[in-house]
Amino acid sequence: MTAPPHEALPAGPGRGLPDTQQGMRRRNLSRVLHTVHAEGPLSRAAVASRIGLTRAAVSTLVDELIRAGLLDELGPERPGRAGRVGRPGSALALSDRGPAGIGAVVGVDHLEVCAVDLRGQVRARAVRHAANRGRRPGPVIGELTALVRQVVTETEREGLWPAGLAVAVPGLVARDARTVVRAPNLDWHGTDLGALLPDDLPLTVDNEANFGGLAELWLGEGVPRDFLHVSAEIGIGAALVVDGRLLRGTRGFAGELGHVPVRPEGPACACGGRGCLEQYAGKEAVLRAAGVEPGEDRVGLLAERAAGGDKDVRRALRGAGSALGIALTGAVNLLDPETVVLGGALADLAPWLLPALERELSRRTTGPARAVTVSRLGPEGPLLGAAHSVVRAVLDDPAAVSGRS
Amino acid sequence: MTAPPHEALPAGPGRGLPDTQQGMRRRNLSRVLHTVHAEGPLSRAAVASRIGLTRAAVSTLVDELIRAGLLDELGPERPGRAGRVGRPGSALALSDRGPAGIGAVVGVDHLEVCAVDLRGQVRARAVRHAANRGRRPGPVIGELTALVRQVVTETEREGLWPAGLAVAVPGLVARDARTVVRAPNLDWHGTDLGALLPDDLPLTVDNEANFGGLAELWLGEGVPRDFLHVSAEIGIGAALVVDGRLLRGTRGFAGELGHVPVRPEGPACACGGRGCLEQYAGKEAVLRAAGVEPGEDRVGLLAERAAGGDKDVRRALRGAGSALGIALTGAVNLLDPETVVLGGALADLAPWLLPALERELSRRTTGPARAVTVSRLGPEGPLLGAAHSVVRAVLDDPAAVSGRS
Secondary structure, eight states: OOSOGGGOSOOSTTTTSOSSHHHHHHHHHHHHHHHHHHHOSBOHHHHHHHHTOOHHHHHHHHHHHHHTTSEEEOOTTSOOOTTTOSSGGGOEEEOSSSEEEEEEEEOSSEEEEEEEETTSOEEEEEEEEOOOTTOOHHHHHHHHHHHHHHHHHHHHHTTOEEEEEEEEESSEEOTTSSEEEEETTTTEEEEEGGGTSOTTSOEEEEEHHHHHHHHHHHHSSSOOSSEEEEEESSSEEEEEEETTEEOOOSSSOOOOGGGSBSSTTSOBOTTSOBSBTHHHHSHHHHHHHHTOOOOTTHHHHHHHHHHTTOHHHHHHHHHHHHHHHHHHHHHHHHHOOSEEEEEEHHHHHHHHHHHHHHHHHHHHSOSSOOEEEEOSSGGGHHHHHHHHHHHHHHHHOGGGTTTOO | OOSOGGGOSOOSTTTTSOSSHHHHHHHHHHHHHHHHHHHOSBOHHHHHHHHTOOHHHHHHHHHHHHHTTSEEEOOTTSOOOTTTOSSGGGOEEEOSSSEEEEEEEEOSSEEEEEEEETTSOEEEEEEEEOOOTTOOHHHHHHHHHHHHHHHHHHHHHTTOEEEEEEEEESSEEOTTSSEEEEETTTTEEEEEGGGTSOTTSOEEEEEHHHHHHHHHHHHSSSOOSSEEEEEESSSEEEEEEETTEEOOOSSSOOOOGGGSBSSTTSOBOTTSOBSBTHHHHSHHHHHHHHTOOOOTTHHHHHHHHHHTTOHHHHHHHHHHHHHHHHHHHHHHHHHOOSEEEEEEHHHHHHHHHHHHHHHHHHHHSOSSOOEEEEOSSGGGHHHHHHHHHHHHHHHHOGGGTGGGO
16 A cells, blocks of 8 residues: 555646646646746756756757747856856746736725736736725726736736736635625625636636735745635635645635634624624724724724734734634644744734734644744735736646747 | 646546656556446446547556456456446456455444455454553554454455555544554554554554545545535544545644634633533533433434433533534635535434534525535444545555555
8 A cells, every 4th residue: 555545645736737648748848847946047957857857858848948938048148056057058047028927906995916927026016096895896897907908018018928817806706716706895796707807818816815825835935835824804814725735615715714603602793603703803893992993004003003002902903813813723623734824914913913812722722832923925915926826827837828929 | 827726636546646657557557447446347448438548558457457456357147237338248347356455443442343345345344342441552452453363364265365454543643644643532642553553564544533534435425525524433523525635734633623612711621722612512521411421322322312302312412513513614614615424423413413503504604505414324434434545545556556466
């Protein structure tokens, strides 16, 4: 029994591709790109030794990737890092004039779009403040489309071409990756964004917490491959990353940490339940408990007052941290993640949330204390996660886009 | 972007094998076996059309599997089912004289071992009642080993050979699949079962709830590939099956539903927490609430009294069902499974648990009501799951065992 159930999980890039000679070639193209992405610049020989193929086989793959505009051969004037490359002139890097991932965020009070190249650099960016709560999807997505056009134009001016558009929304998204099933804070229900957005770009729509979690996986420093990413904008959401992949659930609704019951007889929640986490740690609940009026940038205001020693604000954040700790105890018992990462608005409030959160978590769970870390990306996570998801799709299956450049 | 993050999950058997020509051959051997397992008896031509390989390629693979004793060519006296097979004599079936999976359960009050052949038939079985709580691991595993020897001897008498041993334990198992980290109801801590069990059989040790969930996945009727399997023996455990695979967690401890907080200020639990699900729905809590003394087969007694209309027992089971519903609300919000399956002892008590459980779950979660189903396997799940895990490992990588027959 050399393949016990523990080891049945696959590894490596391009794993969704069919198991044929053609599929193997596509997987190997992906392996070359991922290797250069992770460790580049690298020579052909270095790539070959890392992925266990012959130098000749790798050269064929590299030539194809260069022709497709995905890899660059760095000239002799830009030698690779010492010790990595045999001949300086032969170092390979991901192209900075190839495909770009376009990421977008539909927020309750803003719209934002950016473009990221294969090297992970943000190359263009546009933002628009707008009170989107309760507006119909058509005009909102119309404004978003204008921002997308602006970012695409800027991107093309730099010699890049858009490989796809990924949109983060504050709500539940169906597994078709285009329909917003329910976004209570926008008051959108069953909205097909695919019908409203330009159809000349491959589209992926996903929940903002999912993109935030993926950003942490791809861009976070020292983040493991098994973690629970908790974020808050208006609601509270979580992304469950298991073995480097997002756990989405049957309908795509996994990660609804905000509706985990904290006190089963607590206050009624809009979801139909009682005593959900959002009733204790959601933005509105915290503002109410702190005696702060709703308005723009309330997170900044809470952080400022907490830093200034405001007792009401600190007590409200302690209460929210404690409720988060109770809900996370359940999540940690169910999922056994390696770590919990606080992202989004929670990252900015972490100094006042963490002590109560960690106290609940450590007294309620056995074994070594759980690491709770704070995201470096904070509120940028969903936007970067969206743009990078397009770039990752190119790295995972370069053959699918190489005909379109 | 033809490979969005939603579709990055792999499909099909043998997916853990390396991506080389040799790995492809091993995966194709596995595909042939899985196809015959799922739909057999089948002719070579039928297998070829189902897995998309040429008849000649399949014949080579089939010949290798017949030589290894994993496939049988059924004689002309045993024709395949009508419409499935071209020539009756050429139908292929899994061998019933090939490898057998040996499954074992270490229970608090019994030890049990069985052997299952490639066709899924139980071919031998042995059980021993014993009060194992608080006994040292050495003598208990000594008795288990005697039962294993007895079942292996019986199996070999029928022309089968044991391909591996899988042991279900009521506790947390490390990801090395041999060390019991903590089994509170046996009072075992850090026990390496690999050092105590015979070393002539490949060994896998796992939590009983995990094997129960896998049994449901492999043997349950109409069970989807995304579900949460909840079971109770002394404690309460869950197995999370996502896209047909068990979610194990970083340390192997996922599924601790029994320690999800139901009422954060509730009674203290042995785990260090307060108000855990086990304090409301664990066997001891339910017996206490029902006014029933602890003892042997208390589940049978509870079911009998509840069926007879005993008001105290019914109230206790309603309370347990309601606590299960609250804890499952959290789990469903986090994981979005297609269904929840009640297994183990809970299956026998389902008629009195389900109404309160479903009431909590449906009033606390949005969307269509969650299907809660009852396992047909009940307390047999962990034993069958263990034995079948060995058989599955053979189907997943036949090349790994074919040299050992």
